[in-house]
Amino acid sequence: MPVENKIILVVGASSGIGLTIAQALIKAGAEVITASRHVSDELKQLGTKHIPLDVLQLDNELQEQLPNKLHGLIYCPGSIRLKPFERLPLEDFRKDLELNVLGAIQVIKAAVPLLKKAEGASVVLFSTVAAKLGMPFHTSIATAKAAVEGLTVSLAAEYASANIRFNALSLSLTDTPLAGQLLNTPEKSETAAKRHPLGRIGKTQDAAEAALYLLSDASSWMTGQILHLDGGMSSVKLL
Template sequence: MEGKTILIVGASSGIGKSIAEMAMAKGAKVISASRQNPNLSGVEHHTVDVLAEEINFSFIPETLDGVVYAPGSINLKPFHRLKIEDFQDDFQINVTGAIKVLQASFKALKKSDNASVILFSTVAAKLGMNFHSSIATSKGAIEGLAKSLAAEWSMHGIRVNVLSPSLTETPLAERLLANDDKKEASNKRHPIGRFGQPEDLAHMASLLLSDEAGWITGQIIGVDGGVGSLKP
């Protein structure tokens, strides 16, 4: 990734921050856009709220080699307790926010020799899990968006892929991993024997952002400890 310019939306914590750290370690210039400053040395940060109606994207440079859209939500409730507003809120942060960023970045991505876009889904969009109807709905939409853009943008040399994790230890997942009992139960649910860490996703993201992944596009990639496809 030496010399590449990568825009990471949601780099202030969790998976996004881990991707930013790894990208910089590999020689990339990282531009952060999020509500909170990731406070990482060398990162160019711009305060952006993707839920705002009007967003100033003037900070986007002339050329972008990669865009990572990492904001997310975990709103786990029985379907009958979810309000329409819950579905709308999840859709706004997971889908509408991504659309705003990608539309604003398109011209800059076209000018790269090998541009890469990374979006995030969830294993629940494929597997079907209790209490995940709202988040699975919005993440399912992200998968459809990514497939469509991968086809449409291929003529411009822009690759679009989705990482689909299972439970990963991030600030969003704090209450799901609040104590040792919950952590152990989650470990046991994963065939590989543990829940995820941000670095697990960052390693795959680093590959997809690099030239080594120049023939990979339109893929939904499970980084999930095997839970999405295995039943040992």
Template sequence: MNFNGKNILVVGGSSGIGLSLVEFLHENNASVYVISRSKPAELPQGITHLQADVTGDLGAVSGFLPDQLHGLVYSVGSINLKPFNRLTPDDFLNDYRLNVLGAAQIIQHAAKPLKNAAGASIVLISSVAANTGLPYHASISAAKGGVQGLAISLAAELAGQKTRVNVVAPSLTDTPMAQNLLSSPEKREASAKRHPLARYGQPEDISKAIAFLLSDDSSWITGQIIGIDGGLGKLKTA
């Protein structure tokens, strides 16, 4: 995949899957724009960065973006795992604001440059838990279900301007956000065994799939929710 001449925005591109994607796009000649709460030293040289919190004031986003935006990835999320009877209204609202409202507001700010690109691609990130019943996931599953609903509606609404909208739904991936779930050899082994392919995800497993959906190679794919989950979402092997 070559992204020469393509402007791509990655929201949440400072760590984990987002950072892996930024590095891949940069290596493949994209002009990459990153929005994140902090700017880590790991960002490649030449990346255009805006420090912003997606749950706060996003007024600077419109002026930050180029006139044409060929791709937008909202790689922001949360892992809020609690028994249902311990979840508060704020838990649900905070997960919704971060995952759904943040994505919606970013896309609204980027609407004009996306339209100007005449064939742009938007990729949102859900979770295997939105489509597979997993205990202790009620709040994040509800929020990620909202992400999927947003994406499907936008895919229909933006099809006329040739803007594609798709979703990737990963399972547990070895990122800083998941460090508490993979903090010991025993936890890592148990997490791997839960997946039919006997391993948990790596950031590049997800980021390369996102890159495909951003590329011209996927120009006839829109409105899809693609599980990248080691088989967890669809297969029962034991």
């Protein structure tokens, strides 16, 4: 993928999908800047420039810690709160919206002036299959991620003339630390795999490969798209 020498900010790179994306970008020759609240041992090993960042308490100093231009931005922070609707307090909805939507908005606001300077940039956000496919107990996260999809297409329209592309990856269950409680036994993992037409759950590498495509010049004519990376969950029904 042609991302060599591109300067790309990966927010939420301490583990899971964000860490795998950062690793893949470095391997592909990109200059990666990572940002996260925690710094894992794996992240330390990457040797990237790192910005301590809590997206829930973002101030105006982020832009000052970034280079004078960016070719790409990946926003990976996410949450999984699976409860019956009647047991979901309003605070859970608020937390999901703050992390998934408002955090992304604040980071994008800081990055846009720098993305404009690249004269061709890409932003990748993350959604969930549950935003379109009704799934029990997903009310809070589906609501937040549906807002992410609306944000994606709206910004794609607004910044097309500036040659900044906005796309999102809509994922089904992926093997990450965040999903640990859903996959903490062989039986749970097997059951989750069987729900997907392709017979397995997602890997972080699946998301990383798709993200690299969206960040690269190979996708330069793609914007405002929600790509469903879900093992066929959202579109295929097996007989």
